[in-house]
Amino acid sequence: MFGMRIWLRVNGEPVEADIWEGESLLYVLRERLGYPGSKNACEQGECGSCSVMLDGKLVCACLVLGAQADGHEVVTVEGLSEDGRLHRVQEAFVVAGAVQCGFCTPGLVVAAADLLQHRPDPSDDEIREALSGNLCRCTGYAKIFDAVRLAAR
Amino acid sequence: MSTTAPKLELGRVGEIVPRADGIPKVTGEFAYSSDLNAAGMLWGHTLRSPHSHARITGIDLSAALAAPGVHAVLTHEDVPGEKLYGLEFQDQPVLAVDRVRYYGEPVALVAAEHPEQARRAAELIRVDYEPLAPIADAETATEQEPLHPDRPTMGHGYRDDPRPNIVRSLVIRHGDPDVEADVSVSGVYEVGIQDQAFLGPESGLCVPDGEGGVDVYVATQWLHVDRDQVAPCLGLKPEQVRIHLAGVGGAFGGREDLSMQIHGSMLALHTNRPVKIVYNREESFVGHIHRHPAKIWMEHRATRDGKLVNVRVRILLDGGAYASSSTAVTSNAASFACGPYQVDNALIESLCVYTNNPPCGAMRGFGAVQVCFAHEAQMDKLAAALDIDPIELRLLNALQSGDTMPTGQTIAGTLPVAEVIRRAAALPVPEQEELPRDPLRLPGGSGNTTRGEGVKRGVGFAVGFKNIGYSEGFDDYTAARVRLDADGSAEIHCAAAEVGQGVAGVILQVARTELGTEDVTLAPHTTATVGSAGSASASRMTWMASGAVRDACRAALEERDRNGGGAVDVERIYRHPRTSPLDPETGQTTGERSHVAYACAAMRVVAEVDVELGLTRIVWIGTAQDVGKAVNPQAVTGQIEGGAAQGLGLALMEEIQTRDGLITNASFTDYLIPTTLDMPPVVSELVEHPDPDAPYGVKGVGEPPTVVSTAAVVSALRVATGRELTRVPVRPDDIVGL
Ligand code: FES
Numbered sequence: 001m002f003g004m005r006i007w008l009r010v011n012g013e014p015v016e017a018d019i020w021e022g023e024s025l026l027y028v029l030r031e032r033l034g035y036p037g038s039k040n041a042c043e044q045g046e047c048g049s050c051s052v053m054l055d056g057k058l059v060c061a062c063l064v065l066g067a068q069a070d071g072h073e074v075v076t077v078e079g080l081s082e083d084g085r086l087h088r089v090q091e092a093f094v095v096a097g098a099v100q101c102g103f104c105t106p107g108l109v110v111a112a113a114d115l116l117q118h119r120p121d122p123s124d125d126e127i128r129e130a131l132s133g134n135l136c137r138c139t140g141y142a143k144i145f146d147a148v149r150l151a152a153r
Numbered sequence: 154m155s156t157t158a159p160k161l162e163l164g165r166v167g168e169i170v171p172r173a174d175g176i177p178k179v180t181g182e183f184a185y186s187s188d189l190n191a192a193g194m195l196w197g198h199t200l201r202s203p204h205s206h207a208r209i210t211g212i213d214l215s216a217a218l219a220a221p222g223v224h225a226v227l228t229h230e231d232v233p234g235e236k237l238y239g240l241e242f243q244d245q246p247v248l249a250v251d252r253v254r255y256y257g258e259p260v261a262l263v264a265a266e267h268p269e270q271a272r273r274a275a276e277l278i279r280v281d282y283e284p285l286a287p288i289a290d291a292e293t294a295t296e297q298e299p300l301h302p303d304r305p306t307m308g309h310g311y312r313d314d315p316r317p318n319i320v321r322s323l324v325i326r327h328g329d330p331d332v333e334a335d336v337s338v339s340g341v342y343e344v345g346i347q348d349q350a351f352l353g354p355e356s357g358l359c360v361p362d363g364e365g366g367v368d369v370y371v372a373t374q375w376l377h378v379d380r381d382q383v384a385p386c387l388g389l390k391p392e393q394v395r396i397h398l399a400g401v402g403g404a405f406g407g408r409e410d411l412s413m414q415i416h417g418s419m420l421a422l423h424t425n426r427p428v429k430i431v432y433n434r435e436e437s438f439v440g441h442i443h444r445h446p447a448k449i450w451m452e453h454r455a456t457r458d459g460k461l462v463n464v465r466v467r468i469l470l471d472g473g474a475y476a477s478s479s480t481a482v483t484s485n486a487a488s489f490a491c492g493p494y495q496v497d498n499a500l501i502e503s504l505c506v507y508t509n510n511p512p513c514g515a516m517r518g519f520g521a522v523q524v525c526f527a528h529e530a531q532m533d534k535l536a537a538a539l540d541i542d543p544i545e546l547r548l549l550n551a552l553q554s555g556d557t558m559p560t561g562q563t564i565a566g567t568l569p570v571a572e573v574i575r576r577a578a579a580l581p582v583p584e585q586e587e588l589p590r591d592p593l594r595l596p597g598g599s600g601n602t603t604r605g606e607g608v609k610r611g612v613g614f615a616v617g618f619k620n621i622g623y624s625e626g627f628d629d630y631t632a633a634r635v636r637l638d639a640d641g642s643a644e645i646h647c648a649a650a651e652v653g654q655g656v657a658g659v660i661l662q663v664a665r666t667e668l669g670t671e672d673v674t675l676a677p678h679t680t681a682t683v684g685s686a687g688s689a690s691a692s693r694m695t696w697m698a699s700g701a702v703r704d705a706c707r708a709a710l711e712e713r714d715r716n717g718g719g720a721v722d723v724e725r726i727y728r729h730p731r732t733s734p735l736d737p738e739t740g741q742t743t744g745e746r747s748h749v750a751y752a753c754a755a756m757r758v759v760a761e762v763d764v765e766l767g768l769t770r771i772v773w774i775g776t777a778q779d780v781g782k783a784v785n786p787q788a789v790t791g792q793i794e795g796g797a798a799q800g801l802g803l804a805l806m807e808e809i810q811t812r813d814g815l816i817t818n819a820s821f822t823d824y825l826i827p828t829t830l831d832m833p834p835v836v837s838e839l840v841e842h843p844d845p846d847a848p849y850g851v852k853g854v855g856e857p858p859t860v861v862s863t864a865a866v867v868s869a870l871r872v873a874t875g876r877e878l879t880r881v882p883v884r885p886d887d888i889v890g891l
C-alpha cells in the first residue's frame with residue numbers, strides 16, 4: 001500500500017517515506033518514521049495529544065495528511081530537548097508533578113513550549129486558554145498549570 | 154536521543170519524589186502499548202455489531218479473505234479453546250456465536266498488512282443479522298426474556314433471585330428497618346453512564362513464540378488475571394501465555410476487562426506473525442465497560458435534632474449485556490448507601506440487571522460514586538427540612554472508628570470523618586469576583602455573551618467514603634521479589650500495574666526505605682518473573698505493593714545476613730486482613746469484616762450558575778482527605794486533583810448517550826470531559842492518621858476524591874439555583890430560567 005514518496009524534515013533531520021495517500025502525518029511520524037512520541041488519543045482533532053510544530057505553527061498531526069507535509073518542516077516532542085538537555089517546559093513538567101500516565105504530556109509539552117515562545121510570561125487565563133485544546137484525564141490540570149508557570153519564570 | 158536528567162533526590166516513604174518515568178514521558182521516549190512494533194508485524198481489526206440485540210444467521214468471509222493485504226479473517230469458530238470469558242463469570246463470548254447482546258460486540262477479526270486494509274476487509278465481511286427487540290430499560294429487565302438463559306451468575310453464594318436478567322440482587326437488613334422517626338425526607342436520584350475516557354486507547358502487540366505460545370504486550374490493570382482469562386480461550390497452558398505491561402495511558406477501571414488480548418493472540422497464532430491492534434476513539438468508547446448508570450430511591454428518617462434513625466434505599470444498576478465486575482459494584486453501592494454516617498437501622502436493596510445497553514463494570518469509585526450523589530442530596534434535604542446547618546448535620550452523624558456499618562462490620566481501622574469535615578469546612582473560600590469581568594471567567598466561558606447579569610453563586614459541601622482493597626472473602630494478595638546483588642544493588646520485581654497513578658514510585662520508595670540504599674531498580678512488570686500483584690484498582694495497589702515489597706526486602710536482608718553476604722533472591726506474598734462474604738439473606742458480614750478498610754473525604758465547592766443561559770462555572774474546590782500516610786505527597790495531591798476533575802465531569806457534562814442500546818456520542822466531540830477551562834484550582838488538605846492494619850499506615854487515595862466531587866459540585870449548584878437537581882450530569886435545562 002505505497003502510493004507515494006514524501007520528503008520532509010523532522011526535528012532538523014531530512015527524512016523520506018513511502019506512504020499511502022490516506023495516512024495522516026501522525027501515522028507517518030509514528031509508524032513510518034519512528035517518531036512515536038506524538039500520541040494518538042483521538043485521531044480526530046479533539047485532544048491535542050498529537051500536537052507538533054509544522055513550519056513553526058502548532059497543529060494536530062492527526063488532522064494533517066502525510067502528503068501535506070511533503071517538503072515541510074516538522075518538530076515533534078522528540079525534537080524539543082537540545083544538546084542533550086531537557087527543554088525547560090519538559091523539566092518543569094517533571095518537577096511540578098504534571099505527569100501521571102503521561103499520554104497527554106507530549107502534546108501539552110509542545111503546546112506549552114509554543115505558548116511560552118509567543119508569550120514568555122502568560123497570565124493564568126492565557127495559560128488556560130492556550131492549553132484548552134489539550135485534554136488530560138489524569139491530573140485535573142492543576143500541576144500542568146504549575147509546570148507552565150514554573151517554566152515561564 | 155540522550156538527555157540529561159534534572160538533579161533528582163531519591164526519596165523514601167513520605168517524601169516528594171519526582172516520577173522515575175517522568176523524563177521518558179516528557180521526551181516522548183516512553184513506550185505506550187500503541188507505540189510498539191515488531192519485524193513482520195500485521196495489524197488486527199475487530200468487526201463489531203451494529204445492533205444492540207440480534208441473532209446472527211450467517212457470516213460470509215469470502216470477500217474479506219480475498220481483499221488485498223489480508224492474512225486472516227477469524228470468527229468464533231476459530232477460537233481455539235473456551236468460547237467464553239469474564240472477570241468473575243464466563244458469560245462473554247470471545248467472538249459472538251449466534252447472538253449479539255450489545256452495540257459494538259466483537260463478531261470477527263481481520264489481520265492485514267496495513268491498518269486501513271484491515272478496516273476495509275472488515276467492511277467486506279457479510280454478517281446476516283436478525284434484529285431482536287433490545288432490553289433497553291433496566292426497570293423492566295426482570296420481566297423480559299432472559300438474555301443469558303443459563304443464568305451464569307446464579308449459584309455462586311449470592312442471594313438467589315429467581316427473576317430473569319439478574320446479575321446480583323443484594324438486601325442488607327440492619328436493626329429494625331421499619332422504625333419510624335420525627336422527620337422523613339425522600340428522593341429519587343439518577344446517574345447517567347460515565348466513561349473512563351483514558352487517553353491511551355486500548356492497544357497492544359501479540360508476538361507468537363514459535364512454540365505455540367504467545368507474548369502479549371498490553372496496557373492493563375492486572376497482568377495475571379488477563380493471563381488466566383486469555384490462556385483457556387487460546388487452549389494454552391498459563392505459562393505459554395506471558396503478559397507484559399506496556400505503557401498504560403490511564404485506566405480508571407476501564408482496563409480491568411480484556412480488550413484486544415485474546416483477539417490479537419488469535420490472529421498472531423493463526424498467522425504466525427506479530428499482530429498489533431490499536432482501537433480508535435470510537436472503538437474505545439464502544440469497546441470497554443462504563444460506570445453503571447443508576448436509579449436510586451432513598452428515604453432518610455431522623456429525630457428532630459438531626460440524628461439519623463433509619464435509612465431506606467433501593468438501588469437499580471444497569472449492568473448492560475455482560476457481568477464484568479457488576480456483582481462487586483452492586484455490593485459496594487449497598488455498603489456505602491448510607492454514607493459515612495452512623496445509622497442504627499437500615500434497609501438497603503441493591504439490584505443489578507442484564508440489559509442490551511453498553512456493558513458496565515469498574516470505574517474509579519466503583520458503586521460509591523452513584524450512592525454518594527444520592528445520600529449527600531438527602532443530607533442537604535434533611536438539613537433544610539430540620540433547619541440545621543448542613544455541615545453541622547453531617548458532623549452530628551459522622552461515622553468513626555469503632556462504629557458499626559449497616560453490614561454489621563465494626564470499623565477497626567482509622568476513619569476520621571468528623572475531622573475531614575471540619576478541615577474542609579474551615580478552608581477559606583474565595584470572594585465573589587466583581588462583574589463585569591473577562592468572559593473567560595463567566596459561566597460558560599468565552600461562549601457567554603452577557604455581562605453576567607444572570608450569575609448566581611452557591612457554596613456546596615459533601616462527604617463520601619469508600620473501601621480499600623477487594624472485599625467479601627476474595628483472596629487478595631500481592632507478590633514481590635527482591636534480588637540483592639553482592640555489590641549492594643537491588644532489583645525489585647512486582648507485577649503491580651503502573652497505570653499513571655505512580656505505584657512504580659511507591660515500590661521504589663518502599664524498597665529504598667527498607668534496604669537503606671538508593672541503588673534500586675524496578676524490573677519490567679510481567680507474569681513471567683513474579684507472582685500476581687492483583688489489580689491496580691479498588692485503591693488497593695499502594696497498600697498491597699507497599700506490604701509485599703516491604704516484606705520481600707526484609708526477608709532478603711535477613712537471608713543475606715544468614716548467608717553472611719552475597720547475592721540473594723527472595724519472593725514474598727503479602728495479604729491484607731481477611732474478609733468474609735456477606736450473608737446472602739441478611740447482607741450481614743459473616744466474619745469480622747467484609748471490607749478491609751475505608752477512606753473518606755470531604756469537599757467544599759464554589760459554583761456560579763448563569764440562570765439565564767443554563768451555564769455553569771466551578772470557581773474553586775477545597776477538600777480534606779483521609780490518606781492514612783502519604784507515601785509521596787505530590788503524587789497524592791495529583792490523585793486528588795485528577796479524581797476531583799472526573800467527578801466534576803460526571804456532575805456537569807459526561808454521559809454516554811444511548812438510543813435502544815446504541816451509543817450515539819462515541820467521540821470526544823460529543824462526549825465531553827473537563828478541559829483546562831472547566832477545572833478550577835483545587836486546595837487539598839491531607840489528613841494523616843496511619844491505618845493500623847496497613848504497611849506504613851497507607852491508605853489508597855485514588856477513589857475518594859471522585860466519590861465525593863460529583864456530590865459536592867451538585868450541592869453547590871443546588872445552593873446557587875434552589876433546584877433539587879436529582880440527576881447527573883446536570884443539564885442546562887435543569888438550571889435555566891429560575
Ligand atoms: S490525536 Fe490528534 S487531536 Fe487527538
Ligand code: FES
Binds near residue numbers: 098103136138139
Ligand atoms: S497524565 Fe494521563 S492523560 Fe494527562
